[in-house]
Amino acid sequence: MTAYFIQAFIYLCAAVIAVPLAKRFGLGSVLGYLIAGVVIGPIIGLVGSETNTLQHFAEFGVVMMLFLVGLELEPRMLWDMRNKLIALGGLQIGLTTAIITAAGFYFGLSWSIALTVGLIFALSSTAIVLQTFNEKALSKTEGGKNAFSVLLFQDIAVIPMLALIPLLALPELVEQAQAAVGQAAQQHEELSLVAGLPGWAYGIVVMLAIAAVVVGGHYLSRPLFRYVANSGLREIFTATALMLVIGIAALMSLVGLSPALGTFLAGVVLANSEFRHELESNIEPFKGLLLGLFFITVGAGIDFGVLASNIGPVLGITAGVMLVKALVLFVLALIFRIKNSDRWLFALSLAQAGEFGFVLLSYTVQNHVIPTDLAQMLSLVVALSMFLTPGLFIFFDKVIVPRYEHSENDREADEITEKGTVIIAGIGRFGQMVNRFLRANKIDTVVLDHQISQVENLKKINVKSFYGDATQPDLLHTAGIEDATMLVIAIDNNERAVELTKYVKHTYPKVKIFARAFDRGHHFELKHAGADFIISETYHSALELGKEALISLGVHPFKAEQKKATLRELELCYKDSLFESWKKKTEDSKYSAHFRELFIELETAIAKAMKSEHFDEQAKVERGWTPPPKDYEEKINRSE
């Protein structure tokens, strides 16, 4: 037990030190993990033999990553992107694989190994590239968008690759592999549903398993999540999410399919679910940690002996691979008319090999497709190309962008700038109306609520909404708070609304906060917490009713409207001074019991002010359309 603690501590410690450092130097978190692994493995030698075992465990992070990739892919979005995805992504993978395979074959690899290597190097690093795009705000550029389609296609292409690679197993190792499989089957007979079944039955079982995932995901997940959500226990929801992913992975393993494929499918099925964001925010930390662990084990597994003795070939292959990838991408950019600096961004950003390369390499070794020593060398190439990627981005920033800056700035500024997303927290009667109004004016909104019944009601009338606790940072993150322009807070819990305001204002100062207040005290608390616009929920409706009452009692409607405006203006006049005195008082006394007393005091002050204005004939705010005195003409004539 003690040994486990110490090891876990070493891994976490390395990650905690290296990853923030790597981020600070603009290298991204993936490189941070790799460096951490290199340091604790080959350099200091703190960890050793257990990395292999750990790596198998950490590969589950990849399974989770594919689940999350699936969650992001709404079937409709996939369909809209189909042309670009298939043409651009397909050509990228096809051409790159073909060229690298040919090169491998030329250098004397057998065709199966060459093809495997080609496939592995055709993939780029989703983790590094997307993260860098986000950090450098390149996601919305033409180059960024096209790079995303290619990465998406690659992520999907990993699944058929996982299916294809075992078929490429080396003939001399097949026998050995079969013996091993046979042994495993004997040892774990009870763990396989398909051992010993004839081909047709195996086919049926596989189809049934996939159907179970799709149909179950579609029809059973919703009642299950609703049942769990109604319990209101957050950790049980997390447990359910984990159960789902692990269950599907287990089912797929039982029928001899890739767990990654299964969870990816489940992710796509759940992409339209109102629980999507909550699922993402629950799985994300596990995925992040496990993937991190995976990268650390890769780093720790780097054999410096291999590197030292193969330094020439490793450097050569790395340069060759990156050159081939960049060239293929550049040609594709020409064909698909990606212009100017975007063409360079597209070509440079995707020139590295990716994290899936590590996954596929360890998978190929397991399946006896590539000998271990070659795999070790290739994994050095993958790592090195990833290390070089930040350099390419710096090259893009410093050399490419200045060259195009002039010509791109000549274009006239667009009339309408992009309207970022508005996140609406709390979708009761108040939030619903805000949402409807914004949507009617073509503003993108993301709606969050922690009451599943509310979310379901909205689903019935086609409002896109998600289940989850909006005060949880994770959920805000998956709802896209970083890129949002505004957060509308309309949740029922007063204290949480204030806390949420404080948190968002502190962490994302650029996001505007529009909040609904329960009463005046809440109003001031929200203001104090930094909300940009606050409205008391009953204020306007009460004033409106008061105005209608005046009209009904015989006041001319236009006059009644003026009276209403007068009251509003008075409130506005006094608002700031009331807030200041509230602030002073709350800073002096720390007990909330005093608030009530204070507000009664403030209300009296307003009432008094209203009264004095009311009796003043020349009331400042009501002086509009005051006619001149009856004898004014004489005065004007006299002055002429």
Next chain:
Amino acid sequence: MPEDKKKILVLFAHPAQERSEVNKPLFTACQQHSDVTAIDLYREYPTFHINIDKEQQRLREHDVIIFMFPLYWYSTPAILKQWQDLVLEYGFAYGPNGNALIGKTFLCAITAGGSEAAYQSEGYNHFTVRELLQPLEQTASLTGMNYLSPFVLFSARNAVEENRVNAHITNLRHLLTALAEDTLDIETARSLPVLNSNLSDLFIA
């Protein structure tokens, strides 16, 4: 000497700016001019609740007052009329002690849909723009302001297609500068039918 420059207040009234082709760029030119305070009335008072004190203070702080608007039914858009009704109070703009505006310069910068030929006694609008704006001319007179001829863009609906907008904006910029630096021939500027027919002749070198 910048202290000697006249301060210009532009009160802009256009209720449908997303459809505006001429007034909006004109207003932008005003916003960019260093001697101009440019106020978009519909933006500041979307509910028509005009802050009388604030508007009167603005008038006190400026030497030249410009109403900028598209001509609606031979007059100003509604908010500019509301502004007059509320802000030009007895005792402020006229009447005893109502001398806040005396000596200031006033003009209208407008766009009109009809051609210059239409705004003639023999044209279909029967009156010249100067004649139609007489209520404002008399308002200036009663409040003691110097009324200049209107600065007009005729046939405004075709101005973009006929590439006349940029020249008009350039003219406005020159006019604003001349007003700020007090290099405008005021006497002539008071007497013309419209200000922009021979604008460059009005600038005193």
